[in-house]
Amino acid sequence: MNELEQHKDKLSFSKPPGHHELLSLYDTYSPMAYGVILQIIPQENLAQDTLVNVFSTLSVNECKNCAVGSAIYIIRKARIKAIEVKNKISNFVNDQIPNGEAALREMIFELSFRQGQTPEVIAQRLNVPKTQVLKAIYEHFKSFRQA
Amino acid sequence: MKTQEYIQSGILEAYLIGIASEEDAQEVELMQASNPRISTALTNLQTDIVQYFNTNAVPPPPILKSKLAFDDTQNEIKKWDFTQQGTNSKSKNLNTKENFVEVEFDNTHIKVHKYWRPTFIAVFVLSKIFLALALYFYFKSDSVEQENARLKQELEIRAGK
Numbered sequence: 001m002n003e004l005e006q007h008k009d010k011l012s013f014s015k016p017p018g019h020h021e022l023l024s025l026y027d028t029y030s031p032m033a034y035g036v037i038l039q040i041i042p043q044e045n046l047a048q049d050t051l052v053n054v055f056s057t058l059s060v061n062e063c064k065n066c067a068v069g070s071a072i073y074i075i076r077k078a079r080i081k082a083i084e085v086k087n088k089i090s091n092f093v094n095d096q097i098p099n100g101e102a103a104l105r106e107m108i109f110e111l112s113f114r115q116g117q118t119p120e121v122i123a124q125r126l127n128v129p130k131t132q133v134l135k136a137i138y139e140h141f142k143s144f145r146q147a
Numbered sequence: 148m149k150t151q152e153y154i155q156s157g158i159l160e161a162y163l164i165g166i167a168s169e170e171d172a173q174e175v176e177l178m179q180a181s182n183p184r185i186s187t188a189l190t191n192l193q194t195d196i197v198q199y200f201n202t203n204a205v206p207p208p209p210i211l212k213s214k215l216a217f218d219d220t221q222n223e224i225k226k227w228d229f230t231q232q233g234t235n236s237k238s239k240n241l242n243t244k245e246n247f248v249e250v251e252f253d254n255t256h257i258k259v260h261k262y263w264r265p266t267f268i269a270v271f272v273l274s275k276i277f278l279a280l281a282l283y284f285y286f287k288s289d290s291v292e293q294e295n296a297r298l299k300q301e302l303e304i305r306a307g308k
Contacts, residue, residue: 076165138157
């Protein structure tokens with residue numbers, strides 16, 4: 001029996017601690033995380049790789065003990081990973097300021113959440129105060145609540 | 148800034164979705180701890196934001212789950228890097244070393260199946276026997292040929308007489 005065969009049984013059953021919790025988190029939150037990733041990276045293959053990467057690098061303890069809850073933790077993590085991938089494949093930034101308040105709100109959300117720009121950078125780019133950028137994000141979620 | 152204004156400023160949303168700066172995030176955490184209204188607003192907002200992203204949820208292909216299960220066992224190997232940081236983390240991983248198979252050995256010996264030993268001895272002995280037989284028959288045929296040649300010569304001499 002060679003070395004690999006000797007460790008075969010050991011390997012197949014030596015799942016790291018938290019493996020079942022991880023799969024349980026995956027079952028609960030993967031559709032939401034995949035939706036977040038697809039918003040940022042529309043290419044399905046890349047999005048799927050990113051999703052696997054999000055959950056394979058996820059710390060179960062950190063996720064469960066996160067002050068803002070597991071769902072928000074996973075949304076943040078999915079967004080960060082997706083933006084990392086997106087920045088590797090393209091750096092396209094639309095600088096055209098749209099007409100209308102709703103379109104501007106959508107653009108601010110696009111730049112901040114989907115393109116990873118900070119409110120300070122967006123404010124500078126759009127030549128508006130930072131408070132207006134944050135207010136636009138508030139209005140974006142408010143319009144969803146009212147819908 | 149009044150509490151209501153603070154709640155409606157958008158900073159809580161920015162904090163929850165992870166786009167707030169480090170300073171703003173710290174400020175929200177302090178405010179959350181000190182102001183119960185902000186804490187409640189933040190909790191309600193968490194639900195709204197999760198609901199918002201759940202409306203855009205897309206079920207991933209089922210095969211990804213098995214890929215994740217496989218990746219999980221390979222996690223430590225994949226995460227390994229050969230930078231200084233990786234070298235430092237090597238010492239931390241020593242405790243979990245028994246979970247991994249050593250695929251590189253320092254010694255130059257190989258291990259083979261136990262039946263190789265009698266097989267090798269049998270082949271070796273048979274090869275020696277065949278070699279001895281081959282030499283025996285070669286020299287025998289050679290001596291027979293020489294004997295034939297000598298007898299032929301004798302017959303020719305006798306026939307000449």
